[in-house]
Amino acid sequence: MCRFGPAGNSPAFYKSGGKSSLEVPQWLYNLGLSAYEYQCGRGVKTGEETAKLIGINAEKYGIALSIHAPYYINLCTPEKDKLQKSKNHLLKSMQLAKWMKADLVVFHPGSVGSLDRKDAFKNAARALEDLLINEVPKWGLDGIKISPETMGRKSQFGSLDEVIELCKIFNLVPTIDFAHIHALGQGLLKTKDDFNRIFEKVESNLGYDVLKNLHIHFSQIEFTASGEKRHWSMREEGFGPDFSLLAPLLIEKDLEATIICESADRQVEDALVYKSIYDHLKN
Numbered sequence: 001m002c003r004f005g006p007a008g009n010s011p012a013f014y015k016s017g018g019k020s021s022l023e024v025p026q027w028l029y030n031l032g033l034s035a036y037e038y039q040c041g042r043g044v045k046t047g048e049e050t051a052k053l054i055g056i057n058a059e060k061y062g063i064a065l066s067i068h069a070p071y072y073i074n075l076c077t078p079e080k081d082k083l084q085k086s087k088n089h090l091l092k093s094m095q096l097a098k099w100m101k102a103d104l105v106v107f108h109p110g111s112v113g114s115l116d117r118k119d120a121f122k123n124a125a126r127a128l129e130d131l132l133i134n135e136v137p138k139w140g141l142d143g144i145k146i147s148p149e150t151m152g153r154k155s156q157f158g159s160l161d162e163v164i165e166l167c168k169i170f171n172l173v174p175t176i177d178f179a180h181i182h183a184l185g186q187g188l189l190k191t192k193d194d195f196n197r198i199f200e201k202v203e204s205n206l207g208y209d210v211l212k213n214l215h216i217h218f219s220q221i222e223f224t225a226s227g228e229k230r231h232w233s234m235r236e237e238g239f240g241p242d243f244s245l246l247a248p249l250l251i252e253k254d255l256e257a258t259i260i261c262e263s264a265d266r267q268v269e270d271a272l273v274y275k276s277i278y279d280h281l282k283n
């Protein structure tokens with residue numbers, strides 16, 4: 001079975017009277033959802049005690065937890081102190097994942113800026129090598145999974161190929177953001193086959209096990225010539241990609257993927273729609 005859930009605490013949570021992230025696992029369980037991506041986009045500010053309580057509640061209600069690391073991580077930067085700050089953001093997110101017993105930490109690998117893409121790749125690879133070999137053991141964070149996300153703008157580092165290559169080298173699992181892939185490819189995902197090609201690429205490079213347990217981001221997205229403009233929800237018409245093209249593949253390939261919905265302000269509502277499309281095909 002695939003899991004579905006929201007990115008962060010949606011407006012629906014607060015509208016229903018929710019106050020603290022501690023309550024989110026039970027709230028999601030009552031709605032029939034089973035995944036929750038905890039957002040640290042603007043920095044890791046959660047303390048140990050809160051983190052552990054969220055983890056306990058998630059376990060109690062069968063919610064798979066992931067963490068989204070701060071947006072300003074840039075492993076491609078040639079500037080030493082910016083790079084060290086980026087590594088620290090990632091390490092703090094991993095520390096949080098350890099406290100919460102989260103499955104993985106999703107991160108945006110970086111920005112290409114004025115660099116040549118090949119140099120951006122080399123910098124990111126060097127940074128990850130140092131992080132994983134030297135810093136992770138120092139922080140006592142061995143075994144915490146980090147997951148580079150496929151990005152939606154040309155100026156960002158993290159095309160599908162770049163993410164897969166990093167995962168291959170460092171034995172990581174990718175986060176496949178279909179909205180970003182759609183935006184970067186100027187509306188690439190139009191048919192079931194278009195989605196299938198992404199899955200085939202993941203499987204042939206990283207193996208079926210990685211595909212089976214894939215971490216997925218999904219939402220509708222608006223794009224321009226340079227890629228992602230903004231995320232939308234299913235309520236706004238005219239934006240892809242279409243979840244109903246992906247759903248049959250999840251079943252045919254027997255995936256136990258986690259699908260995190262990033263719809264603008266309607267993460268929970270749309271996660272429930274995705275789930276109902278999936279459940280309907282499954283039964």
Ligand SMILES: [Zn+2]
Nearest residue numbers: 068106108149
């Ligand atoms: Zn992201």
